[in-house]
Amino acid sequence: MSDQINEFRAYRSKMNERILSADNLVIKRLFNLDTNTYAEGALPTRTKEMLGLVSSMVLRCDDCVKYHLEKCHEQGISTPEVLEVFAVANIVGGTIVIPHTRRAMEYWDELQKNT
Amino acid sequence: MSDQINEFRAYRSKMNERILSADNLVIKRLFNLDTNTYAEGALPTRTKEMLGLVSSMVLRCDDCVKYHLEKCHEQGISTPEVLEVFAVANIVGGTIVIPHTRRAMEYWDELQKNT
Amino acid sequence: MSDQINEFRAYRSKMNERILSADNLVIKRLFNLDTNTYAEGALPTRTKEMLGLVSSMVLRCDDCVKYHLEKCHEQGISTPEVLEVFAVANIVGGTIVIPHTRRAMEYWDELQKNT
Amino acid sequence: MSDQINEFRAYRSKMNERILSADNLVIKRLFNLDTNTYAEGALPTRTKEMLGLVSSMVLRCDDCVKYHLEKCHEQGISTPEVLEVFAVANIVGGTIVIPHTRRAMEYWDELQKNT
Amino acid sequence: MSDQINEFRAYRSKMNERILSADNLVIKRLFNLDTNTYAEGALPTRTKEMLGLVSSMVLRCDDCVKYHLEKCHEQGISTPEVLEVFAVANIVGGTIVIPHTRRAMEYWDELQKNT
Amino acid sequence: MSDQINEFRAYRSKMNERILSADNLVIKRLFNLDTNTYAEGALPTRTKEMLGLVSSMVLRCDDCVKYHLEKCHEQGISTPEVLEVFAVANIVGGTIVIPHTRRAMEYWDELQKNT
Numbered sequence: 024m025s026d027q028i029n030e031f032r033a034y035r036s037k038m039n040e041r042i043l044s045a046d047n048l049v050i051k052r053l054f055n056l057d058t059n060t061y062a063e064g065a066l067p068t069r070t071k072e073m074l075g076l077v078s079s080m081v082l083r084c085d086d087c088v089k090y091h092l093e094k095c096h097e098q099g100i101s102t103p104e105v106l107e108v109f110a111v112a113n114i115v116g117g118t119i120v121i122p123h124t125r126r127a128m129e130y131w132d133e134l135q136k137n138t
Numbered sequence: 139m140s141d142q143i144n145e146f147r148a149y150r151s152k153m154n155e156r157i158l159s160a161d162n163l164v165i166k167r168l169f170n171l172d173t174n175t176y177a178e179g180a181l182p183t184r185t186k187e188m189l190g191l192v193s194s195m196v197l198r199c200d201d202c203v204k205y206h207l208e209k210c211h212e213q214g215i216s217t218p219e220v221l222e223v224f225a226v227a228n229i230v231g232g233t234i235v236i237p238h239t240r241r242a243m244e245y246w247d248e249l250q251k252n253t
Numbered sequence: 254m255s256d257q258i259n260e261f262r263a264y265r266s267k268m269n270e271r272i273l274s275a276d277n278l279v280i281k282r283l284f285n286l287d288t289n290t291y292a293e294g295a296l297p298t299r300t301k302e303m304l305g306l307v308s309s310m311v312l313r314c315d316d317c318v319k320y321h322l323e324k325c326h327e328q329g330i331s332t333p334e335v336l337e338v339f340a341v342a343n344i345v346g347g348t349i350v351i352p353h354t355r356r357a358m359e360y361w362d363e364l365q366k367n368t
Numbered sequence: 369m370s371d372q373i374n375e376f377r378a379y380r381s382k383m384n385e386r387i388l389s390a391d392n393l394v395i396k397r398l399f400n401l402d403t404n405t406y407a408e409g410a411l412p413t414r415t416k417e418m419l420g421l422v423s424s425m426v427l428r429c430d431d432c433v434k435y436h437l438e439k440c441h442e443q444g445i446s447t448p449e450v451l452e453v454f455a456v457a458n459i460v461g462g463t464i465v466i467p468h469t470r471r472a473m474e475y476w477d478e479l480q481k482n483t
Numbered sequence: 484m485s486d487q488i489n490e491f492r493a494y495r496s497k498m499n500e501r502i503l504s505a506d507n508l509v510i511k512r513l514f515n516l517d518t519n520t521y522a523e524g525a526l527p528t529r530t531k532e533m534l535g536l537v538s539s540m541v542l543r544c545d546d547c548v549k550y551h552l553e554k555c556h557e558q559g560i561s562t563p564e565v566l567e568v569f570a571v572a573n574i575v576g577g578t579i580v581i582p583h584t585r586r587a588m589e590y591w592d593e594l595q596k597n598t
Numbered sequence: 599m600s601d602q603i604n605e606f607r608a609y610r611s612k613m614n615e616r617i618l619s620a621d622n623l624v625i626k627r628l629f630n631l632d633t634n635t636y637a638e639g640a641l642p643t644r645t646k647e648m649l650g651l652v653s654s655m656v657l658r659c660d661d662c663v664k665y666h667l668e669k670c671h672e673q674g675i676s677t678p679e680v681l682e683v684f685a686v687a688n689i690v691g692g693t694i695v696i697p698h699t700r701r702a703m704e705y706w707d708e709l710q711k712n713t
Binding site for chain 5 (some may be wrong): 658673684685688689699700707712
């Protein structure tokens with residue numbers, strides 16, 4: 024597993040646990056609801072994870088992008104498909120999305136190597 | 139056809155024509171590229187239009203939302219599916235997306251009535 | 254009651270009902286959670302409503318601003334206090350917040366007249 | 369003078385006066401500073417107004433766009449120049465800037481007619 | 484004092500000094516005005532710092548969040564109170580605020596250790 | 599050449615090549631169009647690069663800011679001129695632009711040393 028992937032996962036787990044331990048009911052429910060959002064429904068999880076990815080890209084949140092790239096990878100989404108999600112994000116969100124696309128591409132490549 | 143739908147389409151067409159008549163090459167190519175982005179590819183147009191819709195919602199652009207709702211409607215996307223796109227947008231983008239969801243729901247309902 | 258206040262409330266109620274009738278579980282829970290967020294807790298509702306107002310202003314969501322102005326009004330927040338919330342929003346968010354401040358000021362004045 | 373131009377100016381003046389009458393020192397100073405920002409300096413006002421315009425477009429603030437279009441018009445900026453500002457805004461900010469470009473184009477055309 | 488706190492403060496001071504040394508009048512006045520914004524007024528500094536914190540979170544500016552966390556810490560705001568500010572930010576701004584909440588929580592914990 | 603400048607350029611080149619190698623037509627054309635946007639036209643490249651810089655600042659994209667600072671440096675823009683671009687960005691975009699201004703100032707100073 025690459026360093027970048029491990030570091031992202033470890034920090035994310037550690038701090039999510041810390042936040043949840045603080046016992047704020049609204050935050051706990053939001054974290055819960057976040058998980059439910061991507062469950063199978065009228066749309067398959069596979070499609071919803073791409074929706075989460077493109078939203079994270081246009082809002083330019085690198086950590087959210089990494090998280091949804093992991094989920095897209097788990098869902099068996101192919102590299103040409105991921106590139107088309109990147110394309111929508113770059114057209115809708117403009118060239119300010121490009122630096123985030125560079126980091127997303129790098130993270131995606133690392134996920135591919137670590138299957 | 140409802141007034142809201144007609145007005146949106148008429149203003150959009152009129153002003154797009156006006157902008158293109160100004161003959162700025164970069165803008166003309168961007169408009170062109172925008173159309174290509176949603177063409178069938180590794181992902182079907184149907185999925186891409188939902189990607190366009192969710193991006194427009196989290197970026198809170200009502201006119202972009204209307205445009206992609208029309209395209210989703212043409213692609214035969216169902217109301218429960220559209221609601222799940224709305225759900226992703228509201229969770230990722232927060233409660234500031236709610237007012238845009240109200241206007242999106244209204245526009246979607248008008249599109250359904252006008253099939 | 255002023256027309257602007259009535260129209261905002263009527264449209265908001267009508268469309269919230271419509272959205273909730275669509276029975277998407279994630280959206281229903283988010284609407285619920287939204288209400289809980291501003292309940293008395295470690296911080297009083299009064300403070301939380303100002304937090305909601307300033308967040309809505311820097312994110313430039315006019316309908317969210319109106320909603321929180323109503324809540325601030327119910328909480329007995331004074332005009333000089335509201336102006337200080339506006340000031341924080343304008344300094345943090347910049348002059349692009351000014352047009353939203355104009356509409357917020359107008360709505361606040363209407364709320365005062367309708368006590 | 370077109371209705372759209374008159375309405376924008378009248379509402380802007382009326383509400384700016386109302387806000388300033390509330391006598392919040394931070395807001396008053398920010399309004400003042402805003403005016404100073406575009407004064408002749410190392411860069412001419414002409415350039416600074418285009419900087420204000422492009423910033424307003426990528427941040428998608430229609431009223432800010434109108435304001436800077438008026439200033440650009442006063443500075444004798446030509447239509448092909450304004451279109452190139454629009455082009456930068458659309459490329460940097462993406463297709464979500466297009467609906468704002470439609471309204472900007474319309475306002476610019478009205479300003480031209482009213483010279 | 485933790486490394487993270489020291490580094491943040493040192494870089495912030497060094498670069499603020501450098502920027503102010505460049506003697507741009509608008510920037511100098513804005514820095515000044517920024518300080519005035521949080522002074523005691525109709526609202527206490529304590530409340531205003533929470534307004535600054537929540538605004539920084541929904542706008543997803545990590546450095547601004549750190550700065551206001553320091554000020555909230557100085558104002559004696561408790562951990563449950565800070566968590567309620569985080570809750571408002573996450574509900575209003577959505578799950579894209581979560582990664583910023585992780586970093587905010589970590590910084591807050593370090594501030595607590597260094598009292 | 600400073601480490602920061604070298605690292606930025608190396609990573610940017612490497613990942614742009616990687617993205618282009620993936621052969622997504624929309625992304626390739628957008629990259630191309632991005633270059634054309636800043637070509638001499640009704641407005642000189644010099645002005646357009648300042649438009650790109652101010653847009654990147656208000657949208658708070660550090661990598662985009664670095665890129666346009668390099669281009670502004672190549673165009674012979676002076677430090678007082680760059681500071682006035684920073685001033686417009688800070689007034690329009692608010693104090694959340696300040697942390698990005700700190701990093702921009704540092705990068706600009708490094709570019710000056712490396713002429």
